[in-house]
Amino acid sequence: MSTDTVLYDHPGPRAQARNRLLTLIFGVVLLALVIWVYRRFDAKGQWAAALWEPFTNAGTWTDYIIPGLEGTLKAAAVAMVLSLVFGLLFAVGRLSDHRWVSIPAGAVVEFFRAVPLLLLMFFIFYGVPFLTQAPMPVFWAVVAGLTLYNGSVLAEAFRAGIRAVPPGQSEAGYAIGLRKSQVMQNVLLPQAARAMLPVIVSQLVVLVKDTALGYIIAYPELLQLGVNNLSANYGNVLQAAIVVAIIYILVNAALTWVAGWLGRRTRRAGRSPRGVGDALAASVEAASGVGEPQG
Secondary structure, three states: OOOOOOOOOOOOHHHHHHHHHHHHHHHHHHHHHHHHHHHHHHHOOOOOHHHHHHHHOHHHHHHHHHHHHHHHHHHHHHHHHHHHHHHHHHHHHHOOOOHHHHHHHHHHHHHHHHOOHHHHHHHHHHHHHHHHOOOOOHHHHHHHHHHHHHHHHHHHHHHHHHHHOOHHHHHHHHHOOOOHHHHHHHHHHHHHHHHOHHHHHHHHHHHHHHHHHHHHHOOOOHHHHHHHHHHHHHOOHHHHHHHHHHHHHHHHHHHHHHHHHHHHHHOOOOOOOOOHHHHHHHHHHHHHOOOOOOO
8 A cells, every 4th residue: 555645635616716716816916027027127128139148159158157057066966965975874873872973963963054054165165274274175165065064954854754754664674683774774764765855855956056155265156157257247147147047947947857757766655675575574474473374
């Protein structure tokens, strides 16, 4: 039986009519807002062809937009991998039975969740050279800040997902002789990751957008090159910001699509992890006496 059951009553005729009416009203209001914004921009001459002409030149894309996008995606990709590893390790650490592990892990997570990401990047870029007397590469300053902050948020997400797994799952694992590490790896983590996939994707989308904060330490990402440098040469800051915003939307939409595809590929319709599920089923069957000869 699927575990994705949702308690939800389908709307009746009156609710459907009300929803259609509210959708129509919202659509009209949104259209009116778009028209108002367009007219305000037009009154200020922001739709003039001369301001948008730089985006028809190949040099604008090869010198500003594409290098900035590459910098954004490179930092985001590395930080995503490191954040997931960081979050998984510290989530398991916080769940440890050993206080000398769980307390420091909790302190690290809470500290980096509390410090603003902008300050993290700033302190790493300027503070590490002050302490080590060695220059800090701007790329790794951005990646380190993204990893520490987003990894701490993901650690809490993983911890919540693991705790949300019914306790009977781990108890059944212990009953068939699995160690705690095996229960965590083969029973709890696969189910928690599947349940927390929407939260993980949302945080990774935030991570992609947070790369723009590298602007404070002059990291050559999309905001730095695509808005600041480009508008400094062409005087079209609003137009550059609109183009860059559209690119961010497309990148995050692609990430969301990939995550949805991955979720569909890994969905097992409520089945337990491979191998462990069969062992758990056999254990439950033996404990309940199912299949024993009737006397």
